[in-house]
Each structure stands twice: as C-alpha cells, then as structure tokens.
Amino acid sequence: MNRLTTPWGECGLTRFPEHPRETLRAWDSADEYVLRYLAGTEGPRAGQDTGPGADPGPGPDAAPDLSGAVVVVGDRWGALTTALAAARRGSATTGPLVQITDSYLTQQATLANLRRDGAAADEVRLLSARDTPPERIDVLVIRVPRSLAQLEDQLHRLAPGVCPDTLVVGTGRVTEIHTSTLKLFDQLLGPTTTSLAVRKARLIHTSPAQGRVRAPSPWPHSYALPDGLGTVSGRTVVNHAGIFCAERLDIGTRFLLHHLPHREGAEHVVDLGCGNGVVGTAMALANPEARVTFIDESFSAVASAEATFRKNVDAGTEAAFVLGDVLSDIPAESVDLVLNNPPFHTHQSTTDATAWRMFGGSRAALRPGGELWVIGNRHLGYHTKLKRLFGNCEVVTSDPKFVILRSVKN
Structure with a gap:
C-alpha cells in the first residue's frame, strides 16, 4: 500500500486485487494535478492554451464548490473518488458523489480504498458505464480513457446532465490527450482548452454550451x-x-x-x-x-x-x-x-x-x-x-x- 498526499490529507491506496509485492501505485501525476486544481491550490498556469471565449476555470484562490452533484468518470483505482470523498466529509452537501467506471476491478479497488479511509457506506454511489448517469451534474471530473471510442460514448451519456454552470475538468497524461480528445469535448459539451503540462500531465477545461446539436451516439x-x-x-x-x-x-x-x-x-x-x-x-x-x-x-x-x-x-x-x-x-x-x-x-x-x-x-x-x-x-x-x-x-x-x-x- 502507498499513501497519496492530497490537499485534504493523506489516504492509503492500493490496486485490486491487492498484492503485498505490488510495485505499481494506484494513482499518477494526472490524478494529483486535478486534485490540486479542485482544491484551488493550482489554477491555470502561465502559457495555458486559452481559446476564444474559453473559460479557464477558477484560479488558485477560488476552489470549486464540491458540495453539489460531483461525478467522477474513468477513475483508474479509486484515487480520485477516495480523495473527493474525504474533501466533502464533514461538510454540508446538496448532491451525491458518483463514480462511473467500466471496470469491475476499479469498483472493487474503490470500495477497499474508501473503507480504508473511513468512508461511510453511503458516501459514494458506484455506477457502471452501462448505467444512466445522474440527471444533473454540478462538477464533472473525467480521467481520459485510452479509448477514444469510450470517451465518445461517455460524453454522449453525460451530456444531458451537464448544465451551463457545470464545472467540467478532464485530466490525463500528455500521451493520452490528443487533438482528437479535445475535439470530442468541444463537439459534445462545449469550447475546450488545455493546460500546460505539469509532471507529464495535463488538464482539460470545458465551458458547457447550451443548445449544442449532437449527432446520435454511434455506440454500440x-x-x-x-x-x-x-x-x-x-x-x-x-x-x-x-x-x-x-x-x-x-x-x-x-x-x-x-x-x-x-x-x-x-x-x-x-x-x-x-x-x-x-x-x-x-x-x-x-x-x-x-x-x-x-x-x-x-x-x-x-x-x-x-x-x-x-x-x-x-x-x-x-x-x-x-x-x-x-x-x-x-x-x-x-x-x-x-x-x-x-x-x-x-x-x-x-x-x-x-x-x-x-x-x-x-x-x-x-x-x-x-x-x-x-x-x-x-x-x-x-x-x-x-x-x-x-x-x-x-x-x-x-x-x-x-x-x-x-x-x-x-
């Protein structure tokens, strides 16, 4: 087990199934980057790619409100979900914390990491990629998947719950975020920009657009x-x-x-x-x-x-x-x-x-x-x-x- 230091404290994390000689961590620099951003300790960096009309998001002194409906998509081993559960713990919340994943192993890792961190059984709702997402999403955090098709399907499913005031932030390693990735965010949700790289990770910022006309999802x-x-x-x-x-x-x-x-x-x-x-x-x-x-x-x-x-x-x-x-x-x-x-x-x-x-x-x-x-x-x-x-x-x-x-x- 390794310990992840987050803006809200430390949490012990493992992959699933847990192995005493596991050498791979349950998080990476992309997870750390977006958690710092959500805590308000790291905003847009100098030289960020900001397109016309794009909203770069809150700066270091304006931490996003995490009390509403927070949806985490594509969390690899539950690091983002576990950290955000700790961030909301003890404060008044008006919406659920929801994890959406296509991986059974991710769900099991998340459950184990939440229990290890002292989370109550009802702190997080775990949904699969085949389940219907929440009707309204206040904060949407997307860990960019390897598959562009999977991202396309996810964004189609999530779009009905995204409102003009929804905070949408994606994260991934620089090798995972391509022009085609940003194009999907732009087409299906709204104007999109990306940050400079920090420890080989980037953030994606999207300003949801009302009335966006979307072609039907090609999946399955x-x-x-x-x-x-x-x-x-x-x-x-x-x-x-x-x-x-x-x-x-x-x-x-x-x-x-x-x-x-x-x-x-x-x-x-x-x-x-x-x-x-x-x-x-x-x-x-x-x-x-x-x-x-x-x-x-x-x-x-x-x-x-x-x-x-x-x-x-x-x-x-x-x-x-x-x-x-x-x-x-x-x-x-x-x-x-x-x-x-x-x-x-x-x-x-x-x-x-x-x-x-x-x-x-x-x-x-x-x-x-x-x-x-x-x-x-x-x-x-x-x-x-x-x-x-x-x-x-x-x-x-x-x-x-x-x-x-x-x-x-x-």
Missing part, C-alpha cells in the same frame, strides 16, 4: 464477420465502446477462430476475457450441447458478449455472463475448457500480472484433464509460465506474430 457498433471463420462466418458481432478492437475483428482473435478446438458433448467452456464474445459464441455454435460461460472485468465487454451471443444462437440457448475478477466466481474443478487471450498491459503499464492470474485461475477451475488454450504474441513467452503452472505446454500452431498454446491439467 455492429459489423458482420468475414467468411472463412467457421461457425461464425458472416455472423454479426455487437460491440459497446471501449472494448478491444470494437470496430473490427482483431488479427489475434481471427487467428484463434481458425484453430479452435473441436469439442463435443455437454462440456463447460469458459471464454475468459471474453471481449465481444465472438470466441465463446463460435464454440456454442460448433457444439450446441456445450455450456458456455463468458467472463470479463469490463461491464461493456460482458454486455457486448451477451448481445453477440443472443444475436447468433437459437432463442432459449443458455449461457452465463459473469462480471468478475478472472475465474474467482467459478467453482473449482468445474470447467472442461478455457479459451484465453490475456492482456499484457494495465492502462499505461505493461505487466504480465493479469496473465498470471488468468492462468492460475484457469488451473484451479479446470477439471483433471481439462485444457487451457491461450493465444498471444510470440514474444510474450507465455509457454514458460504455463509450464511452471501446469507442468506441460504444447504449441498448437503459430505464425510469425502469434502462437496458440495448450496446457492440460493433470
């Missing part, structure tokens, strides 16, 4: 799969914003679909890290007797997987759609086959921690003789990890970029 987005992909050839995939490769089928999944295992009988198959669910749907179509469970930590991914599945299978076909931390909610030795394309980054950090947890969780969930199939970039060296966990690992097939590995639980 659907497309037809190409031919040559077995049971899902020509099928429709449904994608909510923010999931991996939401606008097209990624080449890794395409490669896996060409080489899926042929299974028969009433087996329990898990599509782990399911994304839009196309892999699990392909298995269900190939083996109608199989019971398929789709698992992801993204609310939007689970929603996409269910929509894709329902779009392509016969009505009444059963499947499970699980939002959670890898296979922690799956009974031990209850699964026959796990299919997995693990991520190798968490936000801006490259790490194999998630892959390790996915592989370890798969081993616990598999029955003796059950199989884990993994696809990944060749350079990631997953075969070494799988051999350590399972005692075996074979290459099913490979090409110059990807490799499909198979491990069996003995």
